[in-house]
Amino acid sequence: MKPATIKINERALRHNLQLIKTFAPQSKICAVVKANAYGQGIYRVVKNLQEMVDAFGVARMKEALSIQESGYTGRIVLLEGFFDREELLKTLSRRFDTVVHCIEQLELLKSVAAEWQNEQKKYFWQRKTKLYFPITVWLKVDTGMHRLGIEPTQVAKFYQELTACPLVKQVKFISHFSRADEEGSDYTKKQISLFEQVSQDYSVERSISASSGILYWQQAHYDWVRPGIILYGISPHSESIMPLGFKPVVSLTSSLIAVRDHKKGEPVGYGGAWVSQSDTKIGVVAIGYGDGYPRNAPEGTPVLINGRKVPIVGRVSMDMMTVDLGVDSQDKVGDEVVLWGEQLLIEEVAKTIGTINYELITKLTPRVLIEYGEN
Numbered sequence: 001m002k003p004a005t006i007k008i009n010e011r012a013l014r015h016n017l018q019l020i021k022t023f024a025p026q027s028k029i030c031a032v033v034k035a036n037a038y039g040q041g042i043y044r045v046v047k048n049l050q051e052m053v054d055a056f057g058v059a060r061m062k063e064a065l066s067i068q069e070s071g072y073t074g075r076i077v078l079l080e081g082f083f084d085r086e087e088l089l090k091t092l093s094r095r096f097d098t099v100v101h102c103i104e105q106l107e108l109l110k111s112v113a114a115e116w117q118n119e120q121k122k123y124f125w126q127r128k129t130k131l132y133f134p135i136t137v138w139l140k141v142d143t144g145m146h147r148l149g150i151e152p153t154q155v156a157k158f159y160q161e162l163t164a165c166p167l168v169k170q171v172k173f174i175s176h177f178s179r180a181d182e183e184g185s186d187y188t189k190k191q192i193s194l195f196e197q198v199s200q201d202y203s204v205e206r207s208i209s210a211s212s213g214i215l216y217w218q219q220a221h222y223d224w225v226r227p228g229i230i231l232y233g234i235s236p237h238s239e240s241i242m243p244l245g246f247k248p249v250v251s252l253t254s255s256l257i258a259v260r261d262h263k264k265g266e267p268v269g270y271g272g273a274w275v276s277q278s279d280t281k282i283g284v285v286a287i288g289y290g291d292g293y294p295r296n297a298p299e300g301t302p303v304l305i306n307g308r309k310v311p312i313v314g315r316v317s318m319d320m321m322t323v324d325l326g327v328d329s330q331d332k333v334g335d336e337v338v339l340w341g342e343q344l345l346i347e348e349v350a351k352t353i354g355t356i357n358y359e360l361i362t363k364l365t366p367r368v369l370i371e372y373g374e375n
Contacts, residue, residue, distance in 0.1 A: 002255055004252070004253075004286065004364075004369065005254065005369040006039070006250060006368055006371070007253060007373065008041065008044065008370065008371065008373070009373065009374070010249075010373065011374045012233060012247035013231060013232065014052065016233055016247060017049055017053070017231060020225070023214050024225045026221065027209075027223060029053040029054050029224075029227065030053070030054065030055040030075075030077055030224055030225070031055070031057065031231060032079070032210070033045055033057070033067070034058050034059040034079070035059070038361050041370050046072055054075065055075035055076065056074070056075070057079050058079065059078075061078065061082070076096050077098070079099055081101055081105050085108060088108055088109065089112070092112070092132040093133070095133045097136040097138060098135060098137055098138070099139075100139055101150065103150075106161060106162070109165060112167065113167045116132055134166065135167065135169060136169060137168050138172045139159065139174065140176075141174070141175045141195065142175070143176075143195045144178055144190060144191045145178040146178075147176070152197070159202060172223075172224075173199045173205070173206045173207070174207045174208070175207075176210065177210065177212065177213050177217070180209070180217055180236075181212040181216070181237040183216050191208070192219065195208050205223035206222040207222055207224035207226060209222070210227070210236075211226075211228050211229050231249070232248075232249040232361070234250070234346055240345050240347050248341060251341030251342065252287075252340050252364070252368075253339065254285050254286045254339065255334060255335065255336060256283045256331060257284050257285070257286045258333060259325065259329075260281065260284070262276055262280050264277065264278050264279050268282055269322055271315060273299075274315075276324070278327070280325065282322050282323070283305065283323045283331060283337075284320055284321075285303065285321050285323060285337045286320060288316055289317070290318040290367070291365055293316060293339065294355060294363075295315070295316045296354075297312055297316050297352075301349065303337050303339055304338035304341070305323070305325070306330075309344065310324060
């Protein structure tokens with residue numbers, strides 16, 4: 001009997017990456033492994049994919065350092081760039097790629113470059129200059145997401161200043177879709193048009209497509225694509241991507257730790273929020289919001305026990321939840337409970353709870369066990 005456990009199918013993970021390559025055969029792959037590889041364990045995911053990708057993308061410096069210190073020596077892209085001077089110095093000394101999305105980052109980069117040049121002159125003969133390396137900068141252009149990125153009218157100025165900076169060896173262009181999961185969206189078409197317009201005069205590599213862009217906007221694959229959630233066989237929207245050939249990588253399971261006879265008219269759990277309309281059996285499952293399962297999961301949210309779906313009843317508590325097994329059930333203590341997986345897709349669970357797949361897989365807490373295997 002096991003408590004809350006994430007089971008990772010490494011064979012399915014590699015399969016999904018190979019499938020992504022068939023969607024974008026002319027593009028390089030930057031596998032996005034932010035948020036601890038979407039909760040799947042960054043070290044093991046990197047180990048599985050490092051020979052199959054051209055780079056890994058992360059959101060935070062800590063993630064980049066973790067990947068590099070695990071032994072990976074390839075390209076790592078800081079998708080939000082550096083947050084301050086200390087992070088910029090680490091970016092330079094560790095040879096990370098970085099996004100630049102605002103004037104403050106550009107000015108800091110120029111300031112450090114000037115200091116570096118002065119130190120080179122001062123300490124040339126003593127060989128005491130700091131060990132900084134010219135890096136690749138991904139210039140982020142806001143094409144319509146209106147979150148991060150410079151205005152299209154600023155591209156020429158930023159490009160000129162970046163290419164003149166001695167700490168920059170190469171500039172690439174990057175942007176991000178806001179509605180790529182809406183097939184045929186006119187807004188996405190406008191973003192593509194604007195991205196092509198602002199980049200047409202530059203001989204640079206480009207990237208705009210993350211998971212939804214890879215699946216639905218072939219004309220926008222460009223030089224680099226950035227798969228994230230689809231690596232794990234999970235849809236970037238509300239409908240399953242299994243019909244496209246993806247395989248589920250992640251299962252969240254736990255165990256029944258009690259099976260109780262329950263009388264009609266009796267409540268279950270905190271606040272007596274649910275009262276049984278008939279005699280039944282209640283199963284107690286060893287998982288709760290302390291493991292990252294949403295406390296707001298409503299009555300009727302399905303879990304899978306012995307091949308059948310049964311509903312959550314009562315409030316999810318910190319360490320446990322209760323399910324209505326039915327009066328004639330034969331389930332017993334120790335039986336496995338699937339919260340989501342191949343036979344109960346995360347898309348169905350997310351839709352019932354009223355959240356998104358991304359939130360479910362990234363909010364699981366460190367006390368949830370992780371098991372890796374090939375099936």
